[in-house]
Amino acid sequence: MSASSFPLVLPKVQDTALETTKYENLLRALRNRRLNVARLDHTPLDITVDMCTACHLRCPYCATGSGVLDRKAQVLGLDEHRRILDFCGEQLFTIWYFSNGEPLLNKRLHQIVADAKRYGIFTVISTSLSVPLSATRIDEILYSGLDLISCSIDGPDAATYNRYRIGGDFNLVQSNLERLIARKRELGLQYPLIEWRYLVFRHNQDLQAETRHLAHAKGVDILELFQGSAPAQAPEGAVAAMTGGLLSPAISGPAVEAGLRRRDTLLRRYLPELSINPGEPGPGLLGRKCDWLYFGSMFYPDGSVGPCCVLGNSDTDFGQRGPGMDYRALWNNPKYLDARASFPTPPPNPRSICAHCPAPQVQDWFFRQSLRAYLLNAPEWFIQAVLAEPDQLFYPVDLYLMPDEFMALKRYQQAKPSVRQAGEPG
Numbered sequence: 001m002s003a004s005s006f007p008l009v010l011p012k013v014q015d016t017a018l019e020t021t022k023y024e025n026l027l028r029a030l031r032n033r034r035l036n037v038a039r040l041d042h043t044p045l046d047i048t049v050d051m052c053t054a055c056h057l058r059c060p061y062c063a064t065g066s067g068v069l070d071r072k073a074q075v076l077g078l079d080e081h082r083r084i085l086d087f088c089g090e091q092l093f094t095i096w097y098f099s100n101g102e103p104l105l106n107k108r109l110h111q112i113v114a115d116a117k118r119y120g121i122f123t124v125i126s127t128s129l130s131v132p133l134s135a136t137r138i139d140e141i142l143y144s145g146l147d148l149i150s151c152s153i154d155g156p157d158a159a160t161y162n163r164y165r166i167g168g169d170f171n172l173v174q175s176n177l178e179r180l181i182a183r184k185r186e187l188g189l190q191y192p193l194i195e196w197r198y199l200v201f202r203h204n205q206d207l208q209a210e211t212r213h214l215a216h217a218k219g220v221d222i223l224e225l226f227q228g229s230a231p232a233q234a235p236e237g238a239v240a241a242m243t244g245g246l247l248s249p250a251i252s253g254p255a256v257e258a259g260l261r262r263r264d265t266l267l268r269r270y271l272p273e274l275s276i277n278p279g280e281p282g283p284g285l286l287g288r289k290c291d292w293l294y295f296g297s298m299f300y301p302d303g304s305v306g307p308c309c310v311l312g313n314s315d316t317d318f319g320q321r322g323p324g325m326d327y328r329a330l331w332n333n334p335k336y337l338d339a340r341a342s343f344p345t346p347p348p349n350p351r352s353i354c355a356h357c358p359a360p361q362v363q364d365w366f367f368r369q370s371l372r373a374y375l376l377n378a379p380e381w382f383i384q385a386v387l388a389e390p391d392q393l394f395y396p397v398d399l400y401l402m403p404d405e406f407m408a409l410k411r412y413q414q415a416k417p418s419v420r421q422a423g424e425p426g
């Protein structure tokens with residue numbers, strides 16, 4: 001899941017006490033990020049946790065599949081996961097349970113997810129689905145409270161699929177997909193949403209329409225077409241980058257259509273409309289800060305913590321939980337302080353890996369969809385707090401990247417004369 005459907009499908013936090021805790025934390029996070037505070041008095045709100053650091057497929061441009069990743073193969077245990085929840089569970093909106101491995105290889109996945117659901121957290125896995133699943137396992141997954149299963153299937157037939165998903169079993173994947181959808185319907189469950197994710201490369205770019213037809217016929221909730229990362233000049237026979245465009249719209253399906261019509265939260269009722277793709281970041285807007293350092297963090301099964309999912313190897317970790325070092329201390333340790341101090345003033349702090357970020361284009365971008373979703377679901381007190389001091393909470397780039405949400409805020413303010421008038425985010 002690339003998160004572009006996230007603002008459409010994320011539900012409001014149901015428990016009022018947890019909602020208050022999460023939004024109070026978000027308010028502190030926005031203020032700390034806007035003021036470039038290095039030592040934070042908030043905790044992460046949206047984290048990535050590797051359910052497993054191994055995978056049995058050999059996808060050529062994946063660090064794990066290609067054998068580039070130096071990390072030991074491990075599965076996340078219940079105790080380590082509970083320590084993460086002890087640190088920030090009440091404040092978290094979302095956990096993405098995947099980065100460097102196949103989540104279904106963790107047999108405790110359903111128990112881990114069930115633990116997170118007690119904190120009102122939206123939970124997501126991304127899987128190849130190329131793992132044998134018994135009827136019992138399917139029920140465990142469906143009953144766990146998992147909110148979204150994103151299934152990576154880059155072709156409508158086995159030959160196309162296996163060009164990239166080397167070692168994957170297309171027939172097994174299709175069978176699992178059909179069984180998950182059928183059982184979910186039988187149980188009358190709304191969640192998990194089931195997404196078919198199709199990475200588009202040169203070899204499969206002409207099959208997008210056929211795949212869309214097949215995916216919708218099978219009854220998936222979301223189909224996402226996403227540009228696969230590959231060299232433009234790949235050697236003969238290797239997977240190469242696409243040359244055409246993505247079929248429009250890039251995300252489709254009943255959950256997307258329902259999401260576009262949603263008016264079930266206060267700010268959504270003030271939306272003129274909700275676009276799928278917000279404004280793209282332009283030159284000069286990037287590199288001012290990194291939202292990963294304020295909103296998220298990357299947790300590994302052995303207690304290691306990295307700043308983001310862009311970096312994968314253990315030598316880029318910011319620390320490891322252990323005796324005398326808990327997750328709360330790691331969140332403000334010297335490496336984090338150095339990294340946050342790397343922005344926004346050049347020259348960046350050369351001691352930090354973030355000063356040499358391998359993917360600076362994500363810095364203003366990665367959390368944008370999450371932020372949109374949290375704003376759209378916000379309670380009224382939070383919206384009023386935002387309107388009271390927008391320039392203390394947002395950068396101009398936020399206004400540019402979230403035009404629908406800021407338009408809705410403006411319309412709400414105009415309709416509520418009691419709300420103090422405030423200027424545009426500065």
Ligand code: SF4
Pocket residue numbers: 290291292293307308309310311339353354355356357358359360362363
């Ligand atoms: S600046 Fe780059 S390396 Fe550092 S946390 Fe952000 S994305 Fe990761």
